[in-house]
């Protein structure tokens with residue numbers, strides 16, 4: 001595992017006035033690059049050949065490194081180039097999904113914005129649960145054996161898979177029928193069946209607040225709230241019930257985008273306190289705790305009870321709804337603030353006061 005000392009040694013060789021902000025070309029890269037440019041940084045994009053068009057049409061990356069596979073980020077040549085350009089990498093969902101936390105912890109020597117250790121907590125469901133429980137949040141019940149299904153459950157797979165292949169079941173029989181259907185439709189493999197995670201399905205409205213914890217300013221800000229737009233669950237209302245029954249519609253949850261939300265104001269006190277307590281606990285479980293963006297994935301019931309089913313300890317793609325501005329970023333900053341820019345602003349602040357080592361790991 002790469003130690004903080006090694007990262008600090010890399011950082012000491014950096015030219016502090018010439019920091020570049022880099023990331024993988026996907027997920028929230030445009031958000032991150034735009035923010036970096038607006039705060040005066042150079043940018044670098046590690047991009048798959050087939051996706052280069054994005055960074056040509058939105059030319060926000062000063063340098064594009066083309067790869068066949070995101071795992072090439074870990075190769076010596078690319079890491080050398082990133083260090084030469086004084087790059088700080090901003091991790092997002094594609095880092096977990098296509099490289100994996102263990103490889104990042106062991107092989108990525110380039111400084112990352114944020115606390116690496118928490119990426120490990122984020123990708124381990126048991127650790128996540130422990131973190132959220134200790135923060136006093138309300139979680140849905142979870143179990144692993146389909147025999148224990150005694151009400152509506154959602155079946156999930158590990159890793160940031162964006163809801164692909166998730167399905168609902170109400171009994172052990174419907175679980176097996178639907179799992180078979182999902183395997184047939186190519187959503188997951190039979191050998192992954194044992195890795196399924198079952199969670200009590202909470203009937204309520206989804207909302208995903210995106211927070212930012214600044215260790216420099218010592219505040220937890222809320223920069224935006226979104227919900228997901230998912231195929232096919234979000235379109236079943238367009239198909240009459242009779243046809244749904246006829247085709248035995250079995251919806252899944254593949255995310256295709258996000259929709260902004262402004263929250264009922266009387267829900268904000270609870271949401272804000274949840275963000276604060278998650279940060280407090282993060283300092284105990286992985287000192288110095290969360291640095292920068294994180295998101296709580298919640299469902300709010302008609303009793304206004306807030307259930308949290310997941311945490312992302314990094315920028316989420318839902319924060320892309322705020323590119324330009326969101327109501328909550330506007331309230332604190334006026335126009336032109338959003339997660340990518342807030343990250344760049346923190347890096348800029350830290351470099352100005354010579355405290356970069358406090359925000360990269």
Ligand code: AMP
Nearest residue numbers: 026027093094097160161162255257317
């Ligand atoms: P991608 O590079 O688009 O494949 O995204 C990397 C990971 O983040 C995948 O596991 C996606 O499912 C997830 N992801 C991408 N975009 C979103 C989004 N808008 N909302 C939630 N998850 C996402």
Ligand code: AMP
Nearest residue numbers: 140162163199200201202206253299309
């Ligand atoms: P995820 O990829 O885990 O963020 O979830 C995919 C979809 O399932 C989203 O629409 C979530 O709101 C929904 N979801 C996940 N867990 C639950 C739950 N325990 N109860 C209700 N909806 C959920």
